[in-house]
Amino acid sequence: MDIKEYISSGIIEAYVMGLASEEEVGILMCVQKNNPEVKQAILEAEKTLEDFNSRHAINPPEELKSAIWAKISAEGEEASAQQSSDDSLTEDHIIPLNQEIKPINTVNLSLKWLSIAASVLLIVSISLNLYFRSSQNNYQAQLLDLQKKQQNTDIAYNALKIKWDIANHPNMKTIQLLGVEKHPNMKAMVYMDKSSNEVYLSLENLPSPPKDQEYQLWAIVDGKPTSMGVFDQESTEAVQKMVTVTNAQAFAITLEKKGGSEVPTLENMYVMGKV
Amino acid sequence: MNTSIKLSEEQLISLLLKKDEKGFNYLYDNYAAALFGVITRMVSSKEYADEIMQDVFVKIWKNIAQFDPEKGRLYTWMLNLARNTSIDYLRSKGFQNEQKNQSIPESVNDSEHYSIISDVDNIGVKNILLQLRPEWRELIDLAYYKGYTQQEIAERLDIPIGTIKTRTRNALIELKKLLKDHQ
Numbered sequence: 139m140d141i142k143e144y145i146s147s148g149i150i151e152a153y154v155m156g157l158a159s160e161e162e163v164g165i166l167m168c169v170q171k172n173n174p175e176v177k178q179a180i181l182e183a184e185k186t187l188e189d190f191n192s193r194h195a196i197n198p199p200e201e202l203k204s205a206i207w208a209k210i211s212a213e214g215e216e217a218s219a220q221q222s223s224d225d226s227l228t229e230d231h232i233i234p235l236n237q238e239i240k241p242i243n244t245v246n247l248s249l250k251w252l253s254i255a256a257s258v259l260l261i262v263s264i265s266l267n268l269y270f271r272s273s274q275n276n277y278q279a280q281l282l283d284l285q286k287k288q289q290n291t292d293i294a295y296n297a298l299k300i301k302w303d304i305a306n307h308p309n310m311k312t313i314q315l316l317g318v319e320k321h322p323n324m325k326a327m328v329y330m331d332k333s334s335n336e337v338y339l340s341l342e343n344l345p346s347p348p349k350d351q352e353y354q355l356w357a358i359v360d361g362k363p364t365s366m367g368v369f370d371q372e373s374t375e376a377v378q379k380m381v382t383v384t385n386a387q388a389f390a391i392t393l394e395k396k397g398g399s400e401v402p403t404l405e406n407m408y409v410m411g412k413v
Numbered sequence: 414m415n416t417s418i419k420l421s422e423e424q425l426i427s428l429l430l431k432k433d434e435k436g437f438n439y440l441y442d443n444y445a446a447a448l449f450g451v452i453t454r455m456v457s458s459k460e461y462a463d464e465i466m467q468d469v470f471v472k473i474w475k476n477i478a479q480f481d482p483e484k485g486r487l488y489t490w491m492l493n494l495a496r497n498t499s500i501d502y503l504r505s506k507g508f509q510n511e512q513k514n515q516s517i518p519e520s521v522n523d524s525e526h527y528s529i530i531s532d533v534d535n536i537g538v539k540n541i542l543l544q545l546r547p548e549w550r551e552l553i554d555l556a557y558y559k560g561y562t563q564q565e566i567a568e569r570l571d572i573p574i575g576t577i578k579t580r581t582r583n584a585l586i587e588l589k590k591l592l593k594d595h596q
Contacts, residue, residue: 146582147578148577148578148579148580148582149578150582151581151584151585152563152577152578152581154489154585155553155556155557155581156493156496156557157556157562157566157577157581158563159562167484181485181486183585184485184486184489186585186588187489187492187557187585188447188486188489188492189592191447191448191451191492192447193541193592193595194447194450194451194454194540194541195446195449196446196449196453197446197449198446198449198462198463198466199459199463202445202466202467203441203445205467206441206466206470207434209471210437210470210474213471214432
Protein backbone atom coordinates (compact mmCIF):
# COMPACT_ATOMS: atom_id res chain seq x y z
CA MET A 139 0.00 0.00 0.00
CA ASP A 140 1.48 3.35 -0.88
CA ILE A 141 1.03 6.41 1.29
CA LYS A 142 -1.80 7.91 -0.80
CA GLU A 143 -3.78 4.70 -0.49
CA TYR A 144 -3.06 4.57 3.23
CA ILE A 145 -4.33 8.11 3.70
CA SER A 146 -7.49 7.50 1.67
CA SER A 147 -8.26 4.21 3.40
CA GLY A 148 -10.16 6.10 6.09
CA ILE A 149 -7.72 5.18 8.86
CA ILE A 150 -7.05 8.84 9.71
CA GLU A 151 -10.74 9.67 9.97
CA ALA A 152 -11.31 6.54 12.04
CA TYR A 153 -8.50 7.69 14.34
CA VAL A 154 -9.76 11.23 14.90
CA MET A 155 -13.27 9.92 15.52
CA GLY A 156 -11.92 7.58 18.17
CA LEU A 157 -12.74 4.47 16.17
CA ALA A 158 -9.32 3.06 15.31
CA SER A 159 -8.11 0.02 17.22
CA GLU A 160 -5.07 0.27 19.48
CA GLU A 161 -2.97 -1.55 16.91
CA GLU A 162 -4.09 0.77 14.10
CA VAL A 163 -3.34 3.81 16.23
CA GLY A 164 0.13 2.41 17.01
CA ILE A 165 0.94 2.01 13.34
CA LEU A 166 -0.53 5.40 12.43
CA MET A 167 1.52 7.17 15.13
CA CYS A 168 4.63 5.46 13.81
CA VAL A 169 3.87 6.43 10.20
CA GLN A 170 3.01 10.05 10.97
CA LYS A 171 6.30 10.52 12.80
CA ASN A 172 8.20 9.97 9.56
CA ASN A 173 5.65 11.20 7.08
CA PRO A 174 4.64 14.87 7.03
CA GLU A 175 1.84 14.13 4.54
CA VAL A 176 0.14 11.78 6.99
CA LYS A 177 0.75 14.13 9.91
CA GLN A 178 -0.83 16.97 7.96
CA ALA A 179 -3.86 14.83 7.06
CA ILE A 180 -4.39 14.01 10.74
CA LEU A 181 -4.16 17.66 11.76
CA GLU A 182 -6.64 18.61 9.04
CA ALA A 183 -9.16 15.97 10.07
CA GLU A 184 -8.81 17.14 13.68
CA LYS A 185 -9.33 20.72 12.53
CA THR A 186 -12.64 19.73 10.91
CA LEU A 187 -13.86 18.37 14.23
CA GLU A 188 -12.56 21.44 16.08
CA ASP A 189 -14.42 23.74 13.68
CA PHE A 190 -17.49 21.60 13.97
CA ASN A 191 -17.41 21.83 17.75
CA SER A 192 -16.74 25.57 17.72
CA ARG A 193 -19.80 26.05 15.57
CA HIS A 194 -21.99 23.90 17.77
CA ALA A 195 -20.79 25.40 21.01
CA ILE A 196 -23.35 25.79 23.78
CA ASN A 197 -22.88 28.43 26.45
CA PRO A 198 -22.69 26.78 29.86
CA PRO A 199 -24.68 28.25 32.76
CA GLU A 200 -23.19 31.51 34.08
CA GLU A 201 -22.41 30.21 37.57
CA LEU A 202 -20.43 27.22 36.31
CA LYS A 203 -17.20 29.15 35.78
CA SER A 204 -16.87 30.30 39.38
CA ALA A 205 -17.93 26.86 40.63
CA ILE A 206 -15.17 25.24 38.63
CA TRP A 207 -12.57 27.76 39.75
CA ALA A 208 -13.61 27.17 43.37
CA LYS A 209 -13.20 23.43 42.86
CA ILE A 210 -9.79 23.82 41.26
CA SER A 211 -8.59 26.13 44.05
CA ALA A 212 -9.94 23.76 46.71
CA GLU A 213 -8.16 20.82 45.16
CA GLY A 214 -4.95 22.78 45.05
CA GLU A 215 -5.24 23.54 48.80
CA GLU A 216 -6.18 19.97 49.59
CA ALA A 217 -3.07 18.77 47.83
CA SER A 218 -0.83 21.06 49.88
CA ALA A 219 -2.74 20.17 53.10
CA GLN A 220 -2.12 16.52 52.30
CA GLN A 221 1.54 17.34 51.91
CA SER A 222 1.83 18.93 55.39
CA SER A 223 -0.13 16.14 57.12
CA ASP A 224 2.29 13.70 55.53
CA ASP A 225 5.13 15.69 57.05
CA SER A 226 3.62 15.47 60.55
CA LEU A 227 3.13 11.74 60.10
CA THR A 228 6.81 11.26 59.51
CA GLU A 229 7.57 13.16 62.70
CA ASP A 230 5.26 10.84 64.64
CA HIS A 231 7.29 7.92 63.44
CA ILE A 232 10.49 9.44 64.65
CA ILE A 233 9.40 10.20 68.22
CA PRO A 234 9.10 6.61 69.53
CA LEU A 235 12.63 5.89 68.43
CA ASN A 236 13.96 8.41 70.96
CA GLN A 237 11.95 6.90 73.81
CA GLU A 238 12.83 3.92 75.88
CA ILE A 239 12.13 0.91 73.70
CA LYS A 240 10.72 -2.22 75.28
CA PRO A 241 11.31 -5.58 73.57
CA ILE A 242 7.65 -5.86 72.58
CA ASN A 243 7.91 -2.51 70.88
CA THR A 244 10.81 -3.71 68.80
CA VAL A 245 8.57 -6.36 67.32
CA ASN A 246 5.89 -3.75 66.65
CA LEU A 247 8.41 -1.42 65.18
CA SER A 248 9.95 -3.95 62.88
CA LEU A 249 6.46 -4.96 61.81
CA LYS A 250 5.78 -1.33 61.08
CA TRP A 251 8.97 -1.03 59.06
CA LEU A 252 8.18 -4.27 57.33
CA SER A 253 4.76 -3.00 56.33
CA ILE A 254 6.27 0.24 55.07
CA ALA A 255 8.79 -1.70 53.06
CA ALA A 256 5.99 -3.86 51.68
CA SER A 257 3.99 -0.80 50.66
CA VAL A 258 7.01 0.70 48.97
CA LEU A 259 7.57 -2.53 47.08
CA LEU A 260 3.94 -2.61 46.04
CA ILE A 261 4.10 0.94 44.75
CA VAL A 262 7.29 0.21 42.87
CA SER A 263 5.72 -2.89 41.37
CA ILE A 264 2.58 -1.05 40.28
CA SER A 265 4.53 1.79 38.72
CA LEU A 266 6.78 -0.66 36.93
CA ASN A 267 3.69 -2.43 35.59
CA LEU A 268 2.26 0.82 34.31
CA TYR A 269 5.58 1.82 32.87
CA PHE A 270 6.10 -1.47 31.06
CA ARG A 271 2.60 -1.49 29.71
CA SER A 272 3.04 1.92 28.12
CA SER A 273 6.46 1.14 26.75
CA GLN A 274 5.22 -2.12 25.29
CA ASN A 275 3.20 -0.22 22.70
CA ASN A 276 6.31 1.72 21.78
CA TYR A 277 8.31 -1.43 21.40
CA GLN A 278 5.72 -2.97 19.13
CA ALA A 279 5.94 -0.04 16.76
CA GLN A 280 9.72 -0.13 16.86
CA LEU A 281 9.68 -3.85 16.23
CA LEU A 282 7.53 -3.44 13.12
CA ASP A 283 9.94 -0.81 11.88
CA LEU A 284 12.96 -3.00 12.50
CA GLN A 285 11.35 -6.00 10.83
CA LYS A 286 10.74 -3.91 7.75
CA LYS A 287 14.35 -2.71 7.71
CA GLN A 288 15.57 -6.25 8.19
CA GLN A 289 13.51 -7.42 5.23
CA ASN A 290 14.99 -4.71 3.02
CA THR A 291 18.47 -5.66 4.13
CA ASP A 292 17.78 -9.33 3.37
CA ILE A 293 16.58 -8.50 -0.11
CA ALA A 294 19.61 -6.33 -0.81
CA TYR A 295 21.96 -8.99 0.54
CA ASN A 296 20.44 -11.79 -1.53
CA ALA A 297 20.63 -9.67 -4.67
CA LEU A 298 24.33 -8.99 -4.05
CA LYS A 299 25.05 -12.62 -3.26
CA ILE A 300 23.47 -13.83 -6.52
CA LYS A 301 25.36 -11.21 -8.50
CA TRP A 302 28.61 -12.23 -6.84
CA ASP A 303 28.02 -15.93 -7.52
CA ILE A 304 27.28 -15.34 -11.17
CA ALA A 305 30.15 -12.94 -11.75
CA ASN A 306 32.64 -15.33 -10.15
CA HIS A 307 31.51 -18.45 -11.93
CA PRO A 308 34.52 -19.76 -13.97
CA ASN A 309 32.40 -20.27 -17.10
CA MET A 310 31.00 -16.75 -17.09
CA LYS A 311 32.08 -14.07 -19.47
CA THR A 312 31.31 -10.58 -18.21
CA ILE A 313 30.38 -7.89 -20.70
CA GLN A 314 30.07 -4.29 -19.57
CA LEU A 315 27.39 -2.25 -21.31
CA LEU A 316 28.24 1.43 -21.05
CA GLY A 317 26.17 4.55 -21.65
CA VAL A 318 25.87 5.85 -25.21
CA GLU A 319 26.56 9.48 -26.04
CA LYS A 320 23.17 10.66 -24.81
CA HIS A 321 23.43 8.78 -21.47
CA PRO A 322 27.11 8.93 -20.51
CA ASN A 323 27.14 7.57 -16.95
CA MET A 324 24.83 4.61 -17.31
CA LYS A 325 25.87 1.06 -16.93
CA ALA A 326 24.57 -2.53 -17.10
CA MET A 327 26.25 -5.93 -16.95
CA VAL A 328 25.65 -8.97 -19.13
CA TYR A 329 26.96 -12.34 -17.94
CA MET A 330 27.24 -15.05 -20.59
CA ASP A 331 27.80 -18.69 -19.80
CA LYS A 332 30.47 -19.81 -22.29
CA SER A 333 29.34 -23.45 -22.36
CA SER A 334 25.54 -23.20 -22.18
CA ASN A 335 25.20 -19.76 -23.85
CA GLU A 336 22.79 -18.66 -21.10
CA VAL A 337 22.65 -14.90 -20.66
CA TYR A 338 22.03 -12.95 -17.41
CA LEU A 339 21.41 -9.24 -17.09
CA SER A 340 21.92 -6.87 -14.19
CA LEU A 341 21.14 -3.15 -14.37
CA GLU A 342 23.85 -1.27 -12.51
CA ASN A 343 23.05 2.34 -13.13
CA LEU A 344 19.91 3.00 -15.13
CA PRO A 345 17.02 5.24 -14.06
CA SER A 346 13.72 3.56 -13.11
CA PRO A 347 11.64 3.36 -16.28
CA PRO A 348 8.23 5.09 -16.51
CA LYS A 349 5.29 2.87 -15.46
CA ASP A 350 4.30 1.93 -19.02
CA GLN A 351 7.82 1.18 -20.26
CA GLU A 352 10.51 -1.43 -19.72
CA TYR A 353 14.17 -1.97 -20.56
CA GLN A 354 14.71 -4.50 -23.37
CA LEU A 355 18.00 -6.30 -24.01
CA TRP A 356 19.16 -6.90 -27.54
CA ALA A 357 21.95 -9.11 -28.89
CA ILE A 358 23.60 -8.14 -32.16
CA VAL A 359 24.07 -11.35 -34.14
CA ASP A 360 25.63 -11.00 -37.60
CA GLY A 361 24.90 -7.28 -37.51
CA LYS A 362 21.19 -7.71 -36.77
CA PRO A 363 19.44 -7.03 -33.42
CA THR A 364 17.67 -9.98 -31.79
CA SER A 365 15.47 -9.52 -28.74
CA MET A 366 16.80 -11.08 -25.57
CA GLY A 367 13.68 -10.17 -23.55
CA VAL A 368 12.71 -7.40 -21.15
CA PHE A 369 14.06 -6.74 -17.67
CA ASP A 370 11.27 -7.24 -15.14
CA GLN A 371 11.33 -4.13 -12.99
CA GLU A 372 8.71 -5.46 -10.56
CA SER A 373 10.83 -8.47 -9.66
CA THR A 374 13.17 -8.33 -6.69
CA GLU A 375 15.77 -10.34 -8.61
CA ALA A 376 18.68 -8.06 -9.37
CA VAL A 377 20.17 -10.49 -11.89
CA GLN A 378 17.67 -11.86 -14.36
CA LYS A 379 18.00 -14.70 -16.83
CA MET A 380 17.41 -13.63 -20.41
CA VAL A 381 17.07 -15.53 -23.71
CA THR A 382 19.91 -17.88 -24.71
CA VAL A 383 22.01 -16.75 -27.66
CA THR A 384 25.01 -17.97 -29.71
CA ASN A 385 27.42 -15.88 -31.70
CA ALA A 386 26.42 -12.55 -30.23
CA GLN A 387 28.86 -9.80 -31.17
CA ALA A 388 27.37 -7.11 -28.95
CA PHE A 389 24.57 -6.31 -26.51
CA ALA A 390 22.47 -3.17 -26.13
CA ILE A 391 19.56 -1.97 -24.02
CA THR A 392 16.72 0.23 -25.24
CA LEU A 393 13.68 1.60 -23.43
CA GLU A 394 10.55 0.11 -24.99
CA LYS A 395 6.83 -0.08 -24.34
CA LYS A 396 5.79 -2.61 -21.69
CA GLY A 397 6.24 -6.18 -22.90
CA GLY A 398 8.96 -5.21 -25.36
CA SER A 399 9.12 -4.38 -29.10
CA GLU A 400 9.82 -6.37 -32.27
CA VAL A 401 12.58 -4.02 -33.37
CA PRO A 402 14.63 -1.76 -31.11
CA THR A 403 13.81 1.94 -30.92
CA LEU A 404 17.33 3.12 -31.56
CA GLU A 405 16.85 6.69 -30.30
CA ASN A 406 15.98 5.16 -26.93
CA MET A 407 19.21 3.23 -26.64
CA TYR A 408 20.83 3.66 -23.23
CA VAL A 409 23.85 1.38 -23.05
CA MET A 410 25.79 -1.01 -25.23
CA GLY A 411 28.89 -3.19 -25.11
CA LYS A 412 30.89 -5.46 -27.42
CA VAL A 413 31.48 -9.08 -26.57
CA MET B 414 -14.25 32.85 21.44
CA ASN B 415 -14.95 36.19 23.02
CA THR B 416 -11.79 37.48 24.62
CA SER B 417 -10.15 40.53 23.13
CA ILE B 418 -6.57 39.39 23.73
CA LYS B 419 -5.67 36.43 21.60
CA LEU B 420 -3.21 33.98 23.07
CA SER B 421 -1.45 31.32 21.05
CA GLU B 422 -1.81 27.75 22.24
CA GLU B 423 1.80 27.84 23.49
CA GLN B 424 1.16 30.97 25.55
CA LEU B 425 -1.99 29.48 27.01
CA ILE B 426 -0.21 26.23 27.86
CA SER B 427 2.60 28.04 29.62
CA LEU B 428 0.06 29.99 31.73
CA LEU B 429 -1.70 26.75 32.61
CA LEU B 430 1.58 25.08 33.54
CA LYS B 431 2.28 27.97 35.90
CA LYS B 432 -1.19 27.42 37.41
CA ASP B 433 -1.94 31.04 36.66
CA GLU B 434 -5.59 32.05 37.17
CA LYS B 435 -5.35 34.12 33.98
CA GLY B 436 -4.73 30.85 32.17
CA PHE B 437 -7.91 29.38 33.62
CA ASN B 438 -9.94 32.44 32.64
CA TYR B 439 -8.68 32.39 29.09
CA LEU B 440 -9.18 28.65 28.83
CA TYR B 441 -12.71 28.87 30.10
CA ASP B 442 -13.75 31.93 28.10
CA ASN B 443 -12.49 30.46 24.86
CA TYR B 444 -13.19 26.76 25.09
CA ALA B 445 -15.90 26.16 27.68
CA ALA B 446 -18.79 26.58 25.24
CA ALA B 447 -17.33 24.16 22.70
CA LEU B 448 -16.61 21.58 25.40
CA PHE B 449 -20.01 22.10 26.99
CA GLY B 450 -21.56 21.59 23.55
CA VAL B 451 -19.94 18.24 22.92
CA ILE B 452 -20.58 17.06 26.49
CA THR B 453 -24.26 18.08 26.42
CA ARG B 454 -24.78 16.26 23.13
CA MET B 455 -23.13 13.16 24.47
CA VAL B 456 -25.02 12.85 27.75
CA SER B 457 -28.22 14.61 26.57
CA SER B 458 -28.72 16.03 30.05
CA LYS B 459 -27.78 19.46 31.35
CA GLU B 460 -27.35 18.36 34.97
CA TYR B 461 -24.84 15.70 34.03
CA ALA B 462 -23.16 18.10 31.63
CA ASP B 463 -22.48 20.55 34.49
CA GLU B 464 -20.88 17.82 36.55
CA ILE B 465 -18.79 16.52 33.67
CA MET B 466 -17.64 20.05 32.83
CA GLN B 467 -16.25 20.39 36.34
CA ASP B 468 -14.44 17.07 35.99
CA VAL B 469 -13.04 17.98 32.60
CA PHE B 470 -11.67 21.34 33.71
CA VAL B 471 -10.11 19.86 36.82
CA LYS B 472 -8.50 17.19 34.60
CA ILE B 473 -7.18 19.78 32.14
CA TRP B 474 -5.79 21.79 35.06
CA LYS B 475 -4.13 18.77 36.66
CA ASN B 476 -2.92 16.98 33.53
CA ILE B 477 -1.76 19.88 31.40
CA ALA B 478 1.85 18.76 31.91
CA GLN B 479 1.02 15.52 30.12
CA PHE B 480 -0.21 17.33 27.03
CA ASP B 481 2.29 16.77 24.21
CA PRO B 482 2.18 19.45 21.48
CA GLU B 483 3.99 17.02 19.16
CA LYS B 484 0.87 14.90 19.09
CA GLY B 485 -1.57 17.60 18.06
CA ARG B 486 -3.32 20.77 19.14
CA LEU B 487 -4.50 21.61 22.65
CA TYR B 488 -8.06 22.11 21.43
CA THR B 489 -8.27 18.55 20.05
CA TRP B 490 -6.69 17.19 23.23
CA MET B 491 -9.35 18.92 25.35
CA LEU B 492 -12.19 17.79 23.10
CA ASN B 493 -11.01 14.20 23.41
CA LEU B 494 -10.67 14.58 27.16
CA ALA B 495 -14.26 15.87 27.31
CA ARG B 496 -15.45 13.01 25.09
CA ASN B 497 -13.65 10.35 27.10
CA THR B 498 -14.96 11.71 30.38
CA SER B 499 -18.50 11.76 28.96
CA ILE B 500 -18.11 8.21 27.64
CA ASP B 501 -17.04 7.08 31.10
CA TYR B 502 -20.24 8.64 32.47
CA LEU B 503 -22.38 7.01 29.80
CA ARG B 504 -20.91 3.64 30.69
CA SER B 505 -21.14 4.04 34.45
CA LYS B 506 -23.79 1.91 36.15
CA GLY B 507 -25.56 4.78 37.90
CA PHE B 508 -26.05 6.65 34.66
CA GLN B 509 -27.35 3.63 32.81
CA ASN B 510 -29.86 2.81 35.55
CA GLU B 511 -31.17 6.33 35.50
CA GLN B 512 -31.53 6.25 31.73
CA LYS B 513 -33.51 3.02 31.98
CA ASN B 514 -35.89 4.55 34.51
CA GLN B 515 -36.51 7.56 32.33
CA SER B 516 -36.86 5.30 29.26
CA ILE B 517 -35.14 7.68 26.93
CA PRO B 518 -35.27 6.34 23.36
CA GLU B 519 -32.08 4.50 22.45
CA SER B 520 -32.29 4.71 18.70
CA VAL B 521 -29.88 7.19 17.23
CA ASN B 522 -32.18 7.90 14.31
CA ASP B 523 -34.91 9.02 16.59
CA SER B 524 -36.02 12.46 15.50
CA GLU B 525 -36.74 13.43 19.12
CA HIS B 526 -33.11 12.86 19.97
CA TYR B 527 -32.09 15.38 17.36
CA SER B 528 -34.73 17.85 18.31
CA ILE B 529 -33.18 17.87 21.78
CA ILE B 530 -29.91 18.60 20.10
CA SER B 531 -31.19 21.52 18.04
CA ASP B 532 -33.05 22.98 21.00
CA VAL B 533 -29.95 23.43 23.06
CA ASP B 534 -27.94 24.94 20.23
CA ASN B 535 -27.07 28.59 20.28
CA ILE B 536 -29.76 30.66 18.68
CA GLY B 537 -29.46 30.85 14.93
CA VAL B 538 -27.14 27.91 14.57
CA LYS B 539 -28.75 24.98 12.89
CA ASN B 540 -27.09 21.67 13.58
CA ILE B 541 -24.99 21.00 10.54
CA LEU B 542 -25.21 17.25 11.10
CA LEU B 543 -28.82 17.39 9.97
CA GLN B 544 -27.57 18.17 6.49
CA LEU B 545 -25.53 15.00 6.29
CA ARG B 546 -26.79 11.79 4.74
CA PRO B 547 -28.58 9.76 7.45
CA GLU B 548 -26.03 6.94 7.28
CA TRP B 549 -23.16 9.39 7.84
CA ARG B 550 -24.97 11.20 10.63
CA GLU B 551 -25.68 7.88 12.31
CA LEU B 552 -22.02 6.93 12.12
CA ILE B 553 -20.83 10.23 13.62
CA ASP B 554 -23.38 9.85 16.37
CA LEU B 555 -22.39 6.29 17.24
CA ALA B 556 -18.65 6.91 17.02
CA TYR B 557 -18.14 10.47 18.19
CA TYR B 558 -21.03 10.98 20.59
CA LYS B 559 -21.64 7.47 21.87
CA GLY B 560 -18.05 6.24 21.83
CA TYR B 561 -18.79 2.90 20.23
CA THR B 562 -15.91 0.85 18.82
CA GLN B 563 -15.64 -0.18 15.17
CA GLN B 564 -16.57 -3.71 16.20
CA GLU B 565 -19.69 -2.57 18.04
CA ILE B 566 -20.80 -0.39 15.14
CA ALA B 567 -20.13 -3.16 12.63
CA GLU B 568 -22.36 -5.50 14.61
CA ARG B 569 -25.04 -2.93 15.24
CA LEU B 570 -25.31 -1.75 11.63
CA ASP B 571 -24.36 -5.13 10.17
CA ILE B 572 -21.67 -3.72 7.89
CA PRO B 573 -17.98 -4.67 7.48
CA ILE B 574 -15.30 -2.68 9.33
CA GLY B 575 -13.80 -1.55 6.01
CA THR B 576 -17.12 0.08 5.14
CA ILE B 577 -17.11 1.93 8.45
CA LYS B 578 -13.73 3.44 7.57
CA THR B 579 -14.83 4.56 4.10
CA ARG B 580 -18.08 5.91 5.46
CA THR B 581 -16.31 7.80 8.26
CA ARG B 582 -13.95 9.32 5.73
CA ASN B 583 -16.78 10.39 3.43
CA ALA B 584 -18.75 11.78 6.35
CA LEU B 585 -15.82 13.92 7.50
CA ILE B 586 -15.05 15.13 3.98
CA GLU B 587 -18.68 16.21 3.61
CA LEU B 588 -18.66 17.79 7.06
CA LYS B 589 -15.60 19.81 6.14
CA LYS B 590 -17.34 21.02 2.99
CA LEU B 591 -20.48 21.97 4.85
CA LEU B 592 -18.47 23.90 7.44
CA LYS B 593 -16.74 25.80 4.64
CA ASP B 594 -20.01 26.57 2.85
CA HIS B 595 -21.62 27.89 6.01
CA GLN B 596 -18.84 30.14 7.18
